[in-house]
Structures are given as structure tokens and as C-alpha cells.
Amino acid sequence: MQVSSDVTVVAQKLHKKYVLNPNGSEFGFSRKSKKNTVHAINDVSFVAHRGESIGVVGHNGSGKSTLFRLISGGESPTSGGVYVSSEPTLLGVSSALQPSVSGRLNVRLGLLAMGLSPDEVKVIEDEVCAWADISDAIDRPMKTYSSGMKARLVFSISTAIKRDILLIDEALSTGDGAFTARAKVRMKEFLDEAGTVFLVSHGAGTIKDHCNRALWMHAGEIIADGDAFVVSSSYVRWSKATSRGDINLADELINKARSSYQKPNIVIG
Numbered sequence: 001m002q003v004s005s006d007v008t009v010v011a012q013k014l015h016k017k018y019v020l021n022p023n024g025s026e027f028g029f030s031r032k033s034k035k036n037t038v039h040a041i042n043d044v045s046f047v048a049h050r051g052e053s054i055g056v057v058g059h060n061g062s063g064k065s066t067l068f069r070l071i072s073g074g075e076s077p078t079s080g081g082v083y084v085s086s087e088p089t090l091l092g093v094s095s096a097l098q099p100s101v102s103g104r105l106n107v108r109l110g111l112l113a114m115g116l117s118p119d120e121v122k123v124i125e126d127e128v129c130a131w132a133d134i135s136d137a138i139d140r141p142m143k144t145y146s147s148g149m150k151a152r153l154v155f156s157i158s159t160a161i162k163r164d165i166l167l168i169d170e171a172l173s174t175g176d177g178a179f180t181a182r183a184k185v186r187m188k189e190f191l192d193e194a195g196t197v198f199l200v201s202h203g204a205g206t207i208k209d210h211c212n213r214a215l216w217m218h219a220g221e222i223i224a225d226g227d228a229f230v231v232s233s234s235y236v237r238w239s240k241a242t243s244r245g246d247i248n249l250a251d252e253l254i255n256k257a258r259s260s261y262q263k264p265n266i267v268i269g
């Protein structure tokens with residue numbers, strides 16, 4: 001596959017393997033201890049372009065968050081490569097903020113951590129606090145926030161600086177309707193400025209609403225990549241069949257998705 005200049009992310013034959021000792025920790029096993037190996041990501045390849053909003057669906061443990069950590073550079077792949085046009089922003093419900101200090105101070109710390117100078121922080125901090133729209137709570141310690149209030153603050157900080165690649169891992173799920181509507185506008189601003197947004201959500205409606213393309217991950221692999229409505233509808237049919245215990249239909253839907261999916265063959269260099 002030829003890679004063009006509107007490409008923001010290339011994932012090439014990505015594998016991520018975790019090796020654990022029997023008590024579940026990643027480190028400190030002796031030679032004698034029995035190791036468990038988890039193949040969280042298995043031969044994943046795709047190319048993302050400017051202006052694409054890519055939903056990632058898949059059941060629990062299918063590898064969505066691991067994929068995001070690999071794209072954002074938070075973790076390294078065991079093999080394969082991720083190539084990005086610029087540094088991505090990973091926005092998740094567990095994004096690291098300081099619980100004991102106020103929302104306002106977290107805004108300052110977050111913007112400094114994103115590489116702004118103290119003077120640049122001063123210019124935009126009020127706007128970032130205002131976007132979060134949590135009124136007086138902005139001056140209260142973050143540990144007193146509801147999950148929706150925290151989501152608003154994290155979203156506001158992480159999207160304050162426009163980057164080419166924005167990864168949102170379930171961070172929209174705790175917000176109310178007003179927040180998700182405004183988040184959608186902000187995501188559109190990213191896309192209009194020719195960025196790429198990736199969005200993990202268990203809600204197919206959220207994916208259909210916010211995305212124009214979707215990847216379906218199953219057991220660490222991509223088994224479908226295409227139109228967001230089509231892919232998330234197939235995923236919903238599979239989820240319903242699985243929860244009803246209709247294993248035959250569930251297998252049929254997985255096989256159908258796999259057989260229509262063509263893995264891209266990416267050659268770098």
C-alpha cells in the first residue's frame with residue numbers, strides 16, 4: 001500500500017504481548033515460575049487519514065485500550081511499528097490529574113505538561129476552565145468531583161491544544177447530554193483542522209454519531225474496518241447474539257466480518 005501525505009497514523013503488523021507471573025505481576029518472576037502470556041494485540045495493521053473520525057468497538061478485553069496506548073506511545077509494541085505524523089493526545093477517564101488540588105490548578109498543570117510555557121498557559125487557562133463549565137467547582141479539589149465533572153475537565157484540558165491525532169478512550173461515557181453535544185462540536189473542530197480522532201466506546205450509538213469509520217477488534221485482531229454505521233451495526237448484532245447465548249449466530253457474524261475484511265499490506269521505506 002502506498003502511503004500518502006494525508007496519513008496521520010500507520011500501524012504495521014502490531015503485536016503486543018504481556019508476560020505475567022502467576023500472581024499477575026509483569027515483573028520479578030523466577031526461572032521456575034510458570035508464565036502466562038496474553039496476546040493483547042495480534043497482527044494489527046491500518047492506515048488513518050486526516051479528517052477521519054475512527055470508532056473502535058469490541059467486547060471487554062479485545063485490545064482497544066492497548067491499541068490506544070501503542071498509538072499514543074504510552075507503551076511499545078512487542079513487534080511491528082506505529083508511525084504518527086505528530087505527537088498524539090490520549091484522553092481517557094483515568095487521565096492523570098491531581099485529585100487533591102483544584103480544577104483550576106489542574107488546568108495549569110495539565111497545560112504545562114502538554115508543553116505550553118507559563119505565559120501561554122495564562123492566555124488560555126480561563127477559556128479552558130470556562131469550557132469545562134463546572135461553575136464554582138473549578139476552585140474545589142478535584143477529588144470532590146463527580147465522574148461527569150472530571151470528564152468535562154479532562155476533555156477541556158486535553159483538547160485545548162489542537163493536535164493532529166486525538167485518542168478518546170471512553171471519556172465521553174460519563175458526561176451528560178450537554179457535555180457530549182459540546183464534545184462533538186470540539187471533535188468536529190479537530191476534524192475540520194484536518195486532524196484524526198479515534199474514539200473507543202461501548203455505545204454503538206456514540207460511534208455512529210461521532211465517527212465516519214470504525215474498526216471492530218476481536219481477541220486482539222481487527223476483524224472489520226469500514227463505514228462506522230455498517231461496522232458498529234454488525235458489532236451490535238454480534239453482541240446481542242452473544243448475550244442471548246446464540247453461539248452459532250455469534251460465530252457466523254464473526255466469520256462473516258473476518259471474511260469481508262482485507263488486512264492492508266503496508267510497506268514502509
Ligand SMILES: Nc1ncnc2c1ncn2[C@@H]1O[C@H](COP(=O)(O)OP(=O)(O)OP(=O)(O)O)[C@@H](O)[C@H]1O
Pocket residue numbers: 018020026038039040058059060061062063064065066067
Ligand atoms: N498491563 C497489562 N498486563 C497484562 N495484561 C494486560 C495489560 N493490559 C491489558 N492486558 C490484557 O490485554 C487484553 C486487552 O486488554 P484491553 O484493556 O486493551 O482491552 P479493551 O478492549 O480495552 O477492554 P475493555 O473494553 O474492557 O476496556 C486483556 O486480556 C487484558 O487483560
